[in-house]
Amino acid sequence: MPVPITAHYASALALFIVALALLVVRQRNKHAVGLGHGDVKPLERAIRVHANAVEYVPFAIVLLAIFELNGAPGVYVHAFGATLVVARLLDAVGLGRSSGRSFGRFWGTTGTIVVWVGLAIGNGLLFHAKH
Numbered sequence: 001m002p003v004p005i006t007a008h009y010a011s012a013l014a015l016f017i018v019a020l021a022l023l024v025v026r027q028r029n030k031h032a033v034g035l036g037h038g039d040v041k042p043l044e045r046a047i048r049v050h051a052n053a054v055e056y057v058p059f060a061i062v063l064l065a066i067f068e069l070n071g072a073p074g075v076y077v078h079a080f081g082a083t084l085v086v087a088r089l090l091d092a093v094g095l096g097r098s099s100g101r102s103f104g105r106f107w108g109t110t111g112t113i114v115v116w117v118g119l120a121i122g123n124g125l126l127f128h129a130k131h
Helices: 002-031 041-069 074-097 103-130
Strands: none
Touching: 002 041, 002 074, 041 074, 041 103, 074 103
């Protein structure tokens, strides 16, 4: 069964993660560090920003696909997908600029957790409504 809305957001986020990976590659080349971060702070930060996206996005995409497969109205699938994209962008910008507290990190993390929890609850409600 196709999941076209999820495919849209998964593809956008995949390109976003590729862009973050390219920022890591650029820092590696600039500082001639092949493995690890070599105590180079800009490289360490780029690695962390990329890893953070890789840690949070796949699980959210799985939940989004299940939500869509369970027959959730498209408007809700789009709402969760768009929120996830905005949250991950905020998080990447916030973490990319500061290792401490920031608007982007707070709202990016909060938005991602809201998406996870909302999709988990939504999937449970859809499942129970059908059974």
